[in-house]
Amino acid sequence: MAELLAGLGTSHVPSIAAALDKGLRDSDEWKPFFDGYVPAQDWVAGHKPDIAVVIFNDHGNSFFLDRVPTLALGVADEYRPADEGWGPRPVPNFIGAADFAWHLADRMVEGHFDPLICRELDVDHGMQVPMELVFGRPDAWPVKVVPILVNTIQYPIPTPQRMWDLGRLLREAIASYPTDEKILVMGTGGLSHQLQGARAGFINPQADREWIAKIGADPARYRAMSREDYVEEFGSEGAELIMWLVMRGCMDADVRTLHQHYFAPASMTGAGMVLLENMR
């Protein structure tokens, strides 16, 4: 059966992409942020995952408000970077792990999750940035991908508990997949930020650091919180953090935190990552 190699939670802030595109990786402003990812990059490179399942939200690029899938699953052979208004970014196309994606589609529907199944899909910074943070900017990505897109923009968005349950299902789908491929599950979004309204610019570094510290060892509180609790504690767009629960939910109760990093502010956002491994 396939193996869950590790779970990784990370920000997907578009300013990270802009910084890379402008050659600011080693600038005074950005170097501490990017340097904090190096140990996790090295760990992943050394463990050679075959597939990355990336859970993220579209930001009004793949889907408009005419139809809003609460959950969408990519089963395509290839995904192109989306045009978010500035033209598609110069990152390689992503090769889809279509076989595993269809297996996951089967398991999801049988498990009473009913995603929009996407055969043709451009992917925005929600997927691009995590891939770049983990794998750099290669000529070709070293893993195949399975995108899972969650609506976190238009209410009602799914509940934190639902995200956790999706993680449990993903765990079963990995365990029942009859190959020996190694799968990296990436929950993305956050950390605290708010782009809308008079509270724009809200960040909460203390809550972010607590999240980074506890998402591995003690995630129970974050499952039980309401969506409104997330908005209050992490900001209106900080509620994206619910997608880390898919990653955490697919892991064992006992995990080891291999690497963690936090930096604020990245543009208008608390940013960082955590890399988790099941205790074995």
Add this chain to the structure above:
Amino acid sequence: MTSPDRIPDTPLFDRPRANAGYALNKMAMGLSSPEGRAAFLADEDAYLDRFALTPDQRAAVKARDWAEMVRLGGNLFYILKISAVDPTPIREIGAAQAGMDLQEFLDTRLGKVTNG
């Protein structure tokens, strides 16, 4: 048009806002294609005519009044595309909504200390 929000100054994009802002957000979504961006830059009024904006929404777009666009149902992820044809840093959009100048916004919200 806005529903009461439990969290102050935090407009969740719910049914009333999604309804009120649909045309405004659709206009902005049109800027995610090269053709839409070219049309906006060539003749902004003619581009806006394609969409059923209210007079208030149209005025807010023309004035690049970000707080007003959000108040009228605009969602940042869509209206941000206006900043792709009329470059505006995201932090300035944040400051405008907070009702602050940029430096005050950076200092009080983001704890940002700029050099020099």
